[in-house]
Amino acid sequence: MFGKGLLKGLSITIKRLYGPNLTEYYPEVKPILPSRTRSSMVLEPEKCISCGLCVNACPNQVIILTSEKDDKNKKVLQTYNMNMGRCLLCGLCTEACPTKALKLCQVYENAVYHREELLWDMMARSKQAKISSGKVE
Template sequence: MFGEGLLKGMSITLKRFLGPNLAEAYPEVKPNLPPRTRSSMVLEPSKCIACGLCVNVCPNQVINLTSEKDENNKKVLKTYEMNIGRCLLCGLCTEVCPTKALVLSQEFENAVYHREALLWDMIERSKHSNLPSGKVG
């Protein structure tokens, strides 16, 4: 029949038009993310023992950390930087961390205008992080 495709398309459009609204009001209402969503990294510097396992296991060499020895001859974390623009969010660094200092979180609003903003100083971000403990996962 001539125009059958047009009629099918218009019927689908009419069903969607009269049916329930599926859109979300994103900026005002935050989406309900699945519990296993991996969107961002969070570091707890007080837990980090600067072992360097996360640096060695990262496939893209995203992590750069430096450490120094304190008066007790113990390694102390000095800097911890990540190039999130190259990060795969694969989670290998979080799995290998013996103290669980590095975890994946559901913080997803990480869009920036300049590539330089994707170089994260994780120690500074942890100071300004307002993530409740339930959001870290």
């Protein structure tokens, strides 16, 4: 009875020992993620119409946006902040956005040392992404 379980465990160990290596060399080699991976958020502020549907759709009240009316009496986005420490990455805000200004993306390196770093200014992040990709306006 006890010998059978021991032999089975040893056989699994030996198969893993001489089998293929399953180690990923993460910092040097980035993993290929499936297309449906939800890891981060991206905002395109020029598309945003400040309707507030994303704010209402969020179950954890992660999004805080402010807007002002311009001379044509049209809402203009002023600030767009997200508390990513509370975000579930459920995608309800992206589904509610009528202009598809808010999207889920595959940027997965979001680890930080301090909780305050999880308060994202999405306007600044979108400008920084444009600069790093070479799409400076």
